[in-house]
Amino acid sequence: MSKKLTSRAADYSKWYNELVVKADLAENSAVRGCMVIKPYGYAIWEKMQAELDKMFKETGHQNAYFPLFVPKSLFEAEEKNAEGFAKECAIVTHYRLQNDPDKPGKLRVDPEAKLEEELIVRPTSEAIIWNTYRGWIQSYRDLPILVNQWANVVRWEMRTRLFLRTAEFLWQEGHTAHETKQEALDEAALMNNVYATFVEKFMAIPVVQGLKTESERFAGAVETFCIEALMQDGKALQAGTSHFLGQNFAKAFDVKYVNKEGKQDHVWATSWGVSTRLMGALIMTHSDDNGLVLPPSLAPNQVVIVPIYKSEEQLKAITNVVNGIMSDLRKKGITVKYDNRTTHRPGAKFAQHELQGVPVRLAIGARDLENGTVELARRDTLTKETVELNKLTKTVESLMTEIQESLFNKALNFRNTHTTEVDTFEDFKTVLETKTGFISAHWDGTSETEDKIKELTKATIRCIPLDAKEETGVCVYSGKPSKRRVLFAKAY
Amino acid sequence: MSKKLTSRAADYSKWYNELVVKADLAENSAVRGCMVIKPYGYAIWEKMQAELDKMFKETGHQNAYFPLFVPKSLFEAEEKNAEGFAKECAIVTHYRLQNDPDKPGKLRVDPEAKLEEELIVRPTSEAIIWNTYRGWIQSYRDLPILVNQWANVVRWEMRTRLFLRTAEFLWQEGHTAHETKQEALDEAALMNNVYATFVEKFMAIPVVQGLKTESERFAGAVETFCIEALMQDGKALQAGTSHFLGQNFAKAFDVKYVNKEGKQDHVWATSWGVSTRLMGALIMTHSDDNGLVLPPSLAPNQVVIVPIYKSEEQLKAITNVVNGIMSDLRKKGITVKYDNRTTHRPGAKFAQHELQGVPVRLAIGARDLENGTVELARRDTLTKETVELNKLTKTVESLMTEIQESLFNKALNFRNTHTTEVDTFEDFKTVLETKTGFISAHWDGTSETEDKIKELTKATIRCIPLDAKEETGVCVYSGKPSKRRVLFAKAY
Ligand SMILES: [Zn+2]
Ligand SMILES: [Zn+2]
Numbered sequence: 010m011s012k013k014l015t016s017r018a019a020d021y022s023k024w025y026n027e028l029v030v031k032a033d034l035a036e037n038s039a040v041r042g043c044m045v046i047k048p049y050g051y052a053i054w055e056k057m058q059a060e061l062d063k064m065f066k067e068t069g070h071q072n073a074y075f076p077l078f079v080p081k082s083l084f085e086a087e088e089k090n091a092e093g094f095a096k097e098c099a100i101v102t103h104y105r106l107q108n109d110p111d112k113p114g115k116l117r118v119d120p121e122a123k124l125e126e127e128l129i130v131r132p133t134s135e136a137i138i139w140n141t142y143r144g145w146i147q148s149y150r151d152l153p154i155l156v157n158q159w160a161n162v163v164r165w166e167m168r169t170r171l172f173l174r175t176a177e178f179l180w181q182e183g184h185t186a187h188e189t190k191q192e193a194l195d196e197a198a199l200m201n202n203v204y205a206t207f208v209e210k211f212m213a214i215p216v217v218q219g220l221k222t223e224s225e226r227f228a229g230a231v232e233t234f235c236i237e238a239l240m241q242d243g244k245a246l247q248a249g250t251s252h253f254l255g256q257n258f259a260k261a262f263d264v265k266y267v268n269k270e271g272k273q274d275h276v277w278a279t280s281w282g283v284s285t286r287l288m289g290a291l292i293m294t295h296s297d298d299n300g301l302v303l304p305p306s307l308a309p310n311q312v313v314i315v316p317i318y319k320s321e322e323q324l325k326a327i328t329n330v331v332n333g334i335m336s337d338l339r340k341k342g343i344t345v346k347y348d349n350r351t352t353h354r355p356g357a358k359f360a361q362h363e364l365q366g367v368p369v370r371l372a373i374g375a376r377d378l379e380n381g382t383v384e385l386a387r388r389d390t391l392t393k394e395t396v397e398l399n400k401l402t403k404t405v406e407s408l409m410t411e412i413q414e415s416l417f418n419k420a421l422n423f424r425n426t427h428t429t430e431v432d433t434f435e436d437f438k439t440v441l442e443t444k445t446g447f448i449s450a451h452w453d454g455t456s457e458t459e460d461k462i463k464e465l466t467k468a469t470i471r472c473i474p475l476d477a478k479e480e481t482g483v484c485v486y487s488g489k490p491s492k493r494r495v496l497f498a499k500a501y
Numbered sequence: 502m503s504k505k506l507t508s509r510a511a512d513y514s515k516w517y518n519e520l521v522v523k524a525d526l527a528e529n530s531a532v533r534g535c536m537v538i539k540p541y542g543y544a545i546w547e548k549m550q551a552e553l554d555k556m557f558k559e560t561g562h563q564n565a566y567f568p569l570f571v572p573k574s575l576f577e578a579e580e581k582n583a584e585g586f587a588k589e590c591a592i593v594t595h596y597r598l599q600n601d602p603d604k605p606g607k608l609r610v611d612p613e614a615k616l617e618e619e620l621i622v623r624p625t626s627e628a629i630i631w632n633t634y635r636g637w638i639q640s641y642r643d644l645p646i647l648v649n650q651w652a653n654v655v656r657w658e659m660r661t662r663l664f665l666r667t668a669e670f671l672w673q674e675g676h677t678a679h680e681t682k683q684e685a686l687d688e689a690a691l692m693n694n695v696y697a698t699f700v701e702k703f704m705a706i707p708v709v710q711g712l713k714t715e716s717e718r719f720a721g722a723v724e725t726f727c728i729e730a731l732m733q734d735g736k737a738l739q740a741g742t743s744h745f746l747g748q749n750f751a752k753a754f755d756v757k758y759v760n761k762e763g764k765q766d767h768v769w770a771t772s773w774g775v776s777t778r779l780m781g782a783l784i785m786t787h788s789d790d791n792g793l794v795l796p797p798s799l800a801p802n803q804v805v806i807v808p809i810y811k812s813e814e815q816l817k818a819i820t821n822v823v824n825g826i827m828s829d830l831r832k833k834g835i836t837v838k839y840d841n842r843t844t845h846r847p848g849a850k851f852a853q854h855e856l857q858g859v860p861v862r863l864a865i866g867a868r869d870l871e872n873g874t875v876e877l878a879r880r881d882t883l884t885k886e887t888v889e890l891n892k893l894t895k896t897v898e899s900l901m902t903e904i905q906e907s908l909f910n911k912a913l914n915f916r917n918t919h920t921t922e923v924d925t926f927e928d929f930k931t932v933l934e935t936k937t938g939f940i941s942a943h944w945d946g947t948s949e950t951e952d953k954i955k956e957l958t959k960a961t962i963r964c965i966p967l968d969a970k971e972e973t974g975v976c977v978y979s980g981k982p983s984k985r986r987v988l989f990a991k992a993y
Contacts, residue, residue: 045567095600100595106576
């Protein structure tokens with residue numbers, strides 16, 4: 010905890026890795042690519058979960074739970090989906106260990122306990138869920154099915170980074186079934202919008218809503234909606250996706266329903282998910298060289314109070330005042346922690362709370378007691394002011410809103426100044442390398458051009474924005490005609 | 502849904518299996534021994550989770566998340582623990598699939614993608630967590646660590662039953678680290694008491710708190726606290742366990758701390774858990790031949806309202822009244838659902854809500870509108886009464902408490918009448934086979950006697966009750982001296 014963080018300017022990637030560990034958010038584990046989410050990091054994730062879960066329920070969804078494992082024969086049923094995930098699957102082949110005859114005290118896999126059919130640790134649950142839905146759906150009366158699952162999934166990534174790309178991660182995955190194509194399309198758009206609202210209002214991160222190009226779509230999807238955010242290093246981060254799956258899974262798993270006219274048809278599907286990757290977006294959007302910066306709505310402690318004292322008597326007097334402050338703040342729904350640890354000095358406490366991004370820090374010493382004041386420090390602006398005790402609750406309460414909005418506006422301003430319209434491929438490359446950020450450019454709509462641009466610049470099409478204006482132009486690379494601009498960026 | 506349940510008297514086990522499926526709680530999946538928890542069942546589990554989580558946090562615990570996988574070398578480090586779980590482990594050996602050259606469109610495990618070290622899907626997380634704690638603990642200042650995890654675990658059981666014994670199940674596992682033996686013992690006892698309070702107050706299930714005998718202890722524990730409940734068929738069900746682990750895991754994973762005197766010592770540990778098995782206890786304690794019976798504190802819908810109408814106009818008038826009722830009930834914190842589905846007749850709705858255990862059902866027809874009344878049906882007693890509209894909120898509110906208490910008292914009365922003191926082995930066998938339930942008997946304290954009794958009767962020692970009186974007697978089997986009675990039963 011003692012050493013300073015590497016600065017963003019010096020090494021953005023190192024800054025991120027150090028911050029995650031030093032702020033007690035997560036750490037690497039003994040299992041390749043799997044992380045331990047530490048209590049402080051998990052408390053932030055729990056706040057995200059609670060709010061998302063509320064939003065899912067308000068839009069009519071229920072939670073359920075499906076198996077961790079997918080039998081190989083089900084996994085391969087929807088071919089494109091299987092193809093997309095086959096190369097990163099953890100596979101269970103045996104169900105028993107035995108004593109190793111060659112090494113006393115050690116165990117080995119029991120060769121007799123081989124599974125007849127291998128089990129895939131779910132990288133996503135469409136297969137197992139659609140195989141289940143076949144039993145749930147007979148008629149239009151059984152539709153829609155609006156189900157969400159909170160779960161862990163495993164994708165055997167070769168290069169991993171805490172929160173951003175881990176072999177195991179936590180997420181939610183919604184899986185819905187509908188009578189009509191339009192209803193499923195509407196659901197996919199609705200949930201993408203729920204994500205956008207959540208990320209903007211609660212995480213204070215501005216996002217662009219859009220559609221993925223064919224090559225960036227989820228394996229097995231007909232259309233993928235997404236929300237894209239911009240990090241401080243000018244790279245984009247896909248923060249959530251919502252897929253219109255057409256009838257692909259219904260056909261692969263033979264899920265039919267009898268409609269109101271008595272005719273059979275395959276069901277229409279969506280799936281949508283966000284994951285602990287959002288933690289990475291949160292960290293990289295707001296934090297600074299001093300550590301984490303948290304929007305009040307996601308801070309486990311919105312306010313921390315540190316007593317500055319020289320004697321037990323002073324501490325007692327301060328504690329009396331603090332108890333009143335805490336009671337007043339809690340009545341306003343503000344979470345507050347009194348850091349009266351005797352094992353740490355005030356300076357160390359200040360440093361820790363700054364590193365961990367507590368939005369507001371109050372300090373109270375003997376002089377404050379005399380003057381009826383408190384020292385208030387804002388984490389986002391790193392500014393301090395002296396506040397009269399009788400105005401403290403109001404001040405803190407309005408700061409909660411102010412900080413939340415200020416963080417969003419700062420990030421929005423960054424994104425706006427780092428979104429550039431370009432019309433030539435020379436400008437494209439220059440902006441990408443110097444100014445960085447989103448590049449709004451015309452594209453001819455072909456995968457060939459998309460691939461070529463990626464190969465030449467490492468930039469990918471992040472999305473075709475939902476609000477893209479119709480505008481005739483020519484492709485920045487091929488010169489062929491184009492009807493709208495799309496957003497390019499280097500991405501996480 | 503149309504067919505009646507098998508009665509408990511006819512076939513208790515079949516009754517249970519049918520009820521779980523017909524009440525939409527869970528079903529078997531395509532993966533051997535793994536279940537799908539359906540939305541209605543999951544909603545009950547969510548209520549358990551929320552309350553337990555609150556109780557854990559009130560006792561100073563924080564949540565975190567540790568990897569799903571345990572490398573074999575860590576898994577085998579604590580030998581007794583490893584031995585206890587080795588025979589029921591799902592094992593990941595490969596990390597990639599490839600196209601099967603012999604079967605177009607099919608996949609096979611890529612033989613090139615074999616892991617150097619096999620990964621065990623966690624059957625419990627002591628190993629991976631204590632390997633992590635080594636990095637978190639240096640001095641007494643880092644203690645205690647009070648961490649809980651909500652997670653899925655896998656134990657490859659050969660004979661499975663929905664909720665009661667499944668290959669994958671959901672649970673929470675607390676893992677704490679302490680400076681002293683006494684502090685760890687106190688923690689283990691405290692958490693067992695938290696479980697007892699939760700199960701009695703929220704699930705309305707009376708439990709006996711006790712200690713496990715050596716042969717029934719958790720693998721790797723020095724002492725196992727437990728709560729034991731009695732099901733309606735006279736069999737016991739272990740509803741939760743809390744383990745004092747001594748320094749076993751600290752030694753296996755070399756977790757030491759420097760104490761206040763500057764000396765190094767190994768840390769003391771506990772772990773404690775409850776699982777979706779509690780769903781089985783809930784179902785088997787309260788339900789009847791008509792289906793599920795839910796205590797109000799765990800019912801996803803505490804009240805359901807069914808309109809009885811012959812015309813659109815009647816429905817409109819009823820709905821007006823219902824809106825007022827719902828608003829009044831919700832103000833009192835009561836969850837209420839208006840079942841105005843047009844796809845089902847009132848009779849079918851009544852049957853469904855009875856099967857699904859909704860504590861209170863209200864029905865309103867045209868005559869009720871004229872009379873200013875509502876028909877109120879209680880699920881637990883299957884009684885009906887007519888209630889005046891202006892007394893409805895109060896009536897329902899007090900019923901919430903009354904039903905909760907009544908269910909607990911009914912279960913307590915059942916347990917009391919099915920707990921029998923016996924002093925001879927003949928009586929032991931007779932009571933076990935005819936009256937069933939808990940048998941309170943003297944035992945000589947040896948594993949030999951315990952094993953012999955189990956072999957002869959299938960009864961096991963459920964626990965040595967914490968409140969067992971000192972009482973000199975002789976072992977019901979061996980005739981050797983004994984100082985207190987223990988509880989025997991056949992068990993799930
Ligand atoms: Zn810039
Ligand atoms: Zn009886």
